[in-house]
Amino acid sequence: MNRRGFILAGCGTSLAALTVQPVVAANPLSTVARRLIDSNVSLFRWPLRRMPLDETPRLLSTLRDHQVAEAWAGSFEGLLHKAQGSVNSRLTDECRRRGGGILRPVGSINPRLPDWEYELRRCALEHRMPGIRLHPNYHGYGLEDPAFERLLRVASDLGLWVQLALAMEDERMMHPLMRVLPVDPTPLSTVLKVVPKCRLLLVNALRTLRAKPLLELLSTGQVWVEISMLEGIGGLGTLLSQVRNDRVLFGSHAPLFYFESALLKLQESELTQKQLDAIVSGNASSLVKTSPLKHRHGHQ
Amino acid sequence: MKTHWAEMKSAATSIWDLHCHLSGVPGDTPEGRLGHLIAYADRMGVERLCVFMGMEWHYDPTPEAFRLENDDVLRALRHFPDRALGFVYLNPKFPQQCLDELNRCVRDGPMVGVKLWVAEHCDAASLDPLVDRARELRVPVFQHTWLKITGNLPGESTPQELAALAARHPQTTFICSHSGGDWEVGLCAIRPHRNVFADLGGGDPVAGMTEMAVRELGADRVLYGSDIGGRSFASQLAKVYGAKISEPSKRMILGGNLRRILEPVLRAKGVRF
Numbered sequence: 001m002n003r004r005g006f007i008l009a010g011c012g013t014s015l016a017a018l019t020v021q022p023v024v025a026a027n028p029l030s031t032v033a034r035r036l037i038d039s040n041v042s043l044f045r046w047p048l049r050r051m052p053l054d055e056t057p058r059l060l061s062t063l064r065d066h067q068v069a070e071a072w073a074g075s076f077e078g079l080l081h082k083a084q085g086s087v088n089s090r091l092t093d094e095c096r097r098r099g100g101g102i103l104r105p106v107g108s109i110n111p112r113l114p115d116w117e118y119e120l121r122r123c124a125l126e127h128r129m130p131g132i133r134l135h136p137n138y139h140g141y142g143l144e145d146p147a148f149e150r151l152l153r154v155a156s157d158l159g160l161w162v163q164l165a166l167a168m169e170d171e172r173m174m175h176p177l178m179r180v181l182p183v184d185p186t187p188l189s190t191v192l193k194v195v196p197k198c199r200l201l202l203v204n205a206l207r208t209l210r211a212k213p214l215l216e217l218l219s220t221g222q223v224w225v226e227i228s229m230l231e232g233i234g235g236l237g238t239l240l241s242q243v244r245n246d247r248v249l250f251g252s253h254a255p256l257f258y259f260e261s262a263l264l265k266l267q268e269s270e271l272t273q274k275q276l277d278a279i280v281s282g283n284a285s286s287l288v289k290t291s292p293l294k295h296r297h298g299h300q
Numbered sequence: 301m302k303t304h305w306a307e308m309k310s311a312a313t314s315i316w317d318l319h320c321h322l323s324g325v326p327g328d329t330p331e332g333r334l335g336h337l338i339a340y341a342d343r344m345g346v347e348r349l350c351v352f353m354g355m356e357w358h359y360d361p362t363p364e365a366f367r368l369e370n371d372d373v374l375r376a377l378r379h380f381p382d383r384a385l386g387f388v389y390l391n392p393k394f395p396q397q398c399l400d401e402l403n404r405c406v407r408d409g410p411m412v413g414v415k416l417w418v419a420e421h422c423d424a425a426s427l428d429p430l431v432d433r434a435r436e437l438r439v440p441v442f443q444h445t446w447l448k449i450t451g452n453l454p455g456e457s458t459p460q461e462l463a464a465l466a467a468r469h470p471q472t473t474f475i476c477s478h479s480g481g482d483w484e485v486g487l488c489a490i491r492p493h494r495n496v497f498a499d500l501g502g503g504d505p506v507a508g509m510t511e512m513a514v515r516e517l518g519a520d521r522v523l524y525g526s527d528i529g530g531r532s533f534a535s536q537l538a539k540v541y542g543a544k545i546s547e548p549s550k551r552m553i554l555g556g557n558l559r560r561i562l563e564p565v566l567r568a569k570g571v572r573f
Binding site: 049050051052053169170171172173174175176179229230231232233234235254255256257258259260261262263264265267268270 | 324325336337340343344446447448449450481482483484503504505506507508511528529530531532533534535537538539541542543544
């Protein structure tokens, strides 16, 4: 039991006598720099369901309502489409035309497809993307695959950071014809040792990656993680008590998840100002800045 | 700038959380754990917590085991009577012991509902006596349901099975826990039965869930619950705060509907609310 729990337990009788008026603490974002960076949103249609915010203007409106200054947007099309070049072109065009200066495109690359290196270079040099998002479980490879290591190496050489999505949804409720197990992150620590320049953000990871394996990855100095699938009472405070605080980013997984889920995690745990600043934008900025080709990472 | 936080605070005036546990929470005692939960509830504007099952869970508890779990909850409730409500945990495989425990915890104790988990499929005839008794005591029956493509536990109920039970007992109030897990299917399964309410708690905060529940059942049949401590208040409250539904609907889901369901038993017990 922590100190707060101890105090409450010890004061049970007097608390019980109170007529409780629920109190919501101040908006956490009112006390932080208003530059929230959402490291994990997606555009276009989820293959199995329409969602309230799956049209870019609606998503953008919600992001703006919640003071999001920048959102790193992947594409749901990247999960299943084979023509990844078209996926990335559409994503870039959508961010440019309808992104309101907030959405930054994050390209999809499938290293099981022929000539993926060409698509990767297009992401960096033609679309001027800051990073890419990988979905090994939807693309049919494991992290022990040599193509994965090569992809990380080439992406790093191009100055791209890499988002590795361990999952997209709860495997218990998947469509029977589209059951996709979460990515096994076990080989990751070995792969990262041979690609020291790689900057890796784990997205949708905290449902399946916890405890010692998570701590070890975050301690490498090459890995960050976002909070969209973090759960448990006071989950963010607990996480920050266990891991390097400069490794945790805000991520919503919108529009598949309600954006407010990630936002309210900032409220549920009692965080210091320094922790809040780091999570809402500081750590994301650091991830971008540590890229060796940071000069190419200007806004679109 | 539009301030959704202000909107959240206004809607947060009287949130009642239907679905809370003492497991997955720091603390060596039931009251310590409940105190821990209440500290977080205060941060999130949640006024009351419905708590069920003990410090240590059992899939298929003996009567002795479910009595001990209920003792944990009763002990915690004694420390926070104005913040928490309890549901009695039962195993329908033991009909007479269920009735005895219902009498101990609800008729003669402070509890205000029944919790059934995964010991027995809920369309079994063995549930009928306890469901009848719950109706007599005017308390709801909260039934865990989940449709898992990965496979259910041996005694784990589906929302379809709950629908069958509800059809046999149209005068009893049921709550479909997790909205069936696979909520797009679960909500349709319970839709024909006006005596079944949907619990939003316990799954990922997948956008569109609450909108579908309101669309298919009506806002008056939808209940906010968190399933803490395994889940967070944050992810589960977001299902209501983030939903594209009316503000009156949000208020009903966050507490109004649950107060309406519990009003008879709370009045009978003289509980202020």
